[in-house]
């Protein structure tokens with residue numbers, strides 16, 4: 001997110017690497033001067049690199065998508081919210097307000113409840129067995145506070161703290177982290193607090209959270225602040241497989257994303273790979 005010369009990561013703050021496949025991808029990102037090692041721990045160094053993305057996490061998606069637009073037979077539609085996926089005689093019918101297309105295969109990496117809503121809206125029957133489990137998947141919620149400051153915050157080096165108790169689960173100084181030219185902080189409310197305040201008036205919640213954040217802000221004045229609600233911030237219990245075939249007719253229909261096999265950025269990456277393998281095998 002960009003505002004008034006500041007760059008703020010509002011969702012994922014960093015990622016770690018455990019698998020060889022993700023390590024190879026992160027090497028590629030580092031060679032492209034996109035990913036960099038932010039630190040090896042926050043309060044205490046543990047030797048494991050935490051990576052961030054120059055210019056903000058959203059550049060990762062842009063990097064992954066680069067080259068798709070313009071490739072033969074590929075049509076990219078950004079900012080298009082799909083409304084329904086239904087089986088048709090020629091293949092899957094994918095509809096959105098004002099348009100539709102027919103597809104031989106469908107891969108949805110939206111949060112599972114969103115994917116299921118698309119299938120339900122299209123009258124798509126889920127394959128035997130997977131429906132009840134998918135419908136039972138639950139997600140954590142996170143309320144994120146983004147604030148631009150008139151001077152550096154009090155978040156200590158390396159510009160981040162992971163907190164196991166208290167009102168916030170993570171606090172980050174985006175400038176100290178190295179992605180923002182201007183002072184700006186991101187604070188994630190804990191799962192418990194986020195759930196408790198989810199239905200409250202957002203403006204009142206923002207005022208309260210900014211007041212609670214004061215120890216992390218030091219003597220900086222808040223220039224402006226925003227509350228970002230993340231309804232699907234990560235699965236409470238991930239699905240046991242990396243990807244899930246939800247239907248086979250009129251073509252493969254695969255669900256993937258961070259709810260499958262393991263959460264976080266690396267989990268989403270590995271799920272995407274598994275989904276691609278599944279589509280190639282079934283398609």
Ligand SMILES: Cc1cc2nc3c(=O)[nH]c(=O)nc-3n(C[C@H](O)[C@H](O)[C@H](O)COP(=O)(O)OP(=O)(O)OC[C@H]3O[C@@H](n4cnc5c(N)ncnc54)[C@H](O)[C@@H]3O)c2cc1C
Pocket residue numbers: 010011012013014015016080081082083109110111114118142144188230232233234256257258259263264265266268
């Ligand atoms: C507050 C927060 C903090 C986090 N911190 C970390 C962290 O520090 N480290 C880490 O590794 N991970 C972190 N995560 C988790 C990480 O962001 C996710 O695991 C990862 O982004 C999941 O990727 P994904 O592709 O599965 O889903 P998403 O990133 O959620 O992408 C799903 C996409 O589907 C789109 N979509 C949904 N419905 C539709 C529709 N109907 N039509 C079209 N598109 C649709 C959405 O717009 C979205 O772009 C954090 C997440 C949150 C919310």
